[in-house]
Amino acid sequence: MILELVDLFVHDGTQTEFDKALEQGLHNVLRHAKGFRGYRINKGIEQNTRYVLMNYWETLENHTVDFRGSPAFPQWRAYITPYLAKPPVVEHFHVAGELAQ
């Protein structure tokens, strides 16, 4: 499983609207993408304009090729871009180990 880690900073004061836009984008677009396995939304405590979105994909190419090359990509970005204070920073990771207690 591949983690796409998305670091987002929104304009201060838009968090409530951004929460809704993010949920809509995830539900209307991203969750239907090929190989999409799930997401987790995390809201910054030290920096309340920071969000870390974790998207999980079956393969790296499901995100970088299939999704980014599809019409769904600009649709997804249209939900969140109006709120962003700077461009998202995205990197990918192998999920290497975990423990849930």
Next chain:
Amino acid sequence: MILELVDLFVHDGTQTEFDKALEQGLHNVLRHAKGFRGYRINKGIEQNTRYVLMNYWETLENHTVDFRGSPAFPQWRAYITPYLAKPPVVEHFHVAGELAQ
């Protein structure tokens, strides 16, 4: 639930040793901490010296007060510090929503 997101960069070439040290530190120290709920280890694809460690805590204070104020904190750091190319960057997040497919 609180996410502690730990951004780690290791010296290149030490990844295999670091993998072992990280597992040992998590299993011998961190998983016994009060309020510790689990972890996930993520290994960078674009940057193979980058690790993102997600630690989950019952409350923020379980990490910032209980754990960091205990003898377990330097024990944990002793496992991982020798491999780090720079100081860890740590921030906390509220887990605000998720979807597992």
